[in-house]
Amino acid sequence: MLATEKRFIDKLKTYLLFAGPTTFVFLTVIILPFLFGIYLTFTNWDGISKTYTFVRLSNYITVFKDRMFWSSFMLTVKYVFYTVVIVNTLGFILAYALTGNNVIGQNFLRTGFFIPNLIGGIILGLVWRFIFSNVLVFIGRNLNIGFLSYSWLANPDKAFWTLVIVSVWQYSGYMMIIFIAGLSNIPRELIEAATIDGANGFHRLRSIVLPLMVPSFIVTVFLTIQRGFMVYDVNLALTGGGPFKSTELISMHVYEKAFLAQQYGVGQSQAFFLFLLVAAISITQVYFSKKLEVEA
Numbered sequence: 001m002l003a004t005e006k007r008f009i010d011k012l013k014t015y016l017l018f019a020g021p022t023t024f025v026f027l028t029v030i031i032l033p034f035l036f037g038i039y040l041t042f043t044n045w046d047g048i049s050k051t052y053t054f055v056r057l058s059n060y061i062t063v064f065k066d067r068m069f070w071s072s073f074m075l076t077v078k079y080v081f082y083t084v085v086i087v088n089t090l091g092f093i094l095a096y097a098l099t100g101n102n103v104i105g106q107n108f109l110r111t112g113f114f115i116p117n118l119i120g121g122i123i124l125g126l127v128w129r130f131i132f133s134n135v136l137v138f139i140g141r142n143l144n145i146g147f148l149s150y151s152w153l154a155n156p157d158k159a160f161w162t163l164v165i166v167s168v169w170q171y172s173g174y175m176m177i178i179f180i181a182g183l184s185n186i187p188r189e190l191i192e193a194a195t196i197d198g199a200n201g202f203h204r205l206r207s208i209v210l211p212l213m214v215p216s217f218i219v220t221v222f223l224t225i226q227r228g229f230m231v232y233d234v235n236l237a238l239t240g241g242g243p244f245k246s247t248e249l250i251s252m253h254v255y256e257k258a259f260l261a262q263q264y265g266v267g268q269s270q271a272f273f274l275f276l277l278v279a280a281i282s283i284t285q286v287y288f289s290k291k292l293e294v295e296a
Contacts, residue, residue, distance in 0.1 A: 040268045047264035059269040068245075069270055072253035079160070079249060080228035083167045088220050090168060091175030092213070096205075098176070099183045110180070113173035121170075125237025128166045129153065132238075156246035159239050163247055166234055171227065175220045182216030183209070215289065222285035226278055250274060 041059050045052035063069060094113055098106055116124070133151045140148025152158035186209060194204050232251035235241065241248035241256075248256075254274065258267025 037268050038272060040265055041272055043265050045264045046262040047259060048262060052265070055265065059265045062266050063269050063273060066266075066270075069250075069253060069257075072248050072250045075160070075248070076229060076250040079163060079167075079231075080225055082164050083171070083228050084221060084224045086164070086168050087171045087175055087224050088217065090172045091220065092179050092217075094172065094176040095179030095183055096209075099180060110176070113176055115173065116170045117174040119170070121231075121233025122237045124166065124170060125234045128162070128169075129238050132162055153239060154243055156243050159243060159247045162238060163231075163235065163249075166238060167228070167231065170234070171224060175224065178220050178223075179213070179216055182213050186212050218285060218288050222281055225281050229274065229278055229281075 042054055042056055043052045044055045044058070097103070098110055098113075103109070119127075132153050136148045137151055139145065140150075152162050190208050191204060194208055199207070230251060231249060232255065235247065235249050235252050239247040241252050250270075251274070254267050254270045257270060258264045261267075
């Protein structure tokens with residue numbers, strides 16, 4: 001018994017020595033604020049006052065009755081759908097085109113397509129805001145191109161597509177790198193055998209490449225979905241949610257509800273709902289990834 005206790009104490013000392021500081025930071029910076037945030041969803045705190053009362057599930061009921069919240073949520077779902085489809089399609093096309101041995105400047109092109117992912121969202125939004133409001137308008141008016149002769153950011157129908165365009169430009173290169181890694185792991189012997197058997201490029205792509213790229217698609221699709229639901233900085237810098245809240249995605253709505261409308265309890269409830277959604281997406285990704293690994 002004493003030997004067992006001594007081993008436990010020794011292990012505890014080793015853990016506290018090497019992992020203790022990290023565990024303390026993780027608890028104080030991540031876990032405790034998260035639990036306190038969940039607690040605040042059951043209060044009517046406005047984010048400023050020192051006192052608040054316990055309102056039970058009132059905030060969650062308010063969330064489900066908030067039309068603006070669900071409007072922003074459905075707009076976000078629309079935004080996520082288009083970005084997932086376009087980003088992954090374009091990312092795969094770029095990866096497939098830049099994986100061959102006869103591509104001139106292959107590494108340079110890969111780097112060029114990946115660089116937009118390294119730019120901060122605020123800077124990215126401001127740069128593209130200048131492009132949509134000035135550069136493209138100048139080009140459209142001088143070349144008599146009707147749909148470019150005015151700023152898309154001022155049009156409620158077009159402003160949404162500016163978010164999609166910027167997100168596609170930002171994330172396609174990142175997904176391309178993941179697809180390149182997947183393509184590099186495909187055995188060359190399979191491609192060569194199919195070529196010898198007379199399979200053309202389309203048949204090789206459909207019957208060999210795409211089935212073997214399913215794990216990569218699972219990763220990229222769920223990454224795109226996760227980032228789509230959590231986007232805020234680009235939304236803030238590019239459109240600011242306008243015009244007339246036509247581009248107010250869910251993260252921006254949560255921020256405005258908590259800090260600008262001073263309904264922190266309601267905003268925290270909306271944020272917790274968004275967290276559960278993103279967590280469910282992440283767990284689903286892990287499940288399918290593990291399932292494919294076992295089947296393989």
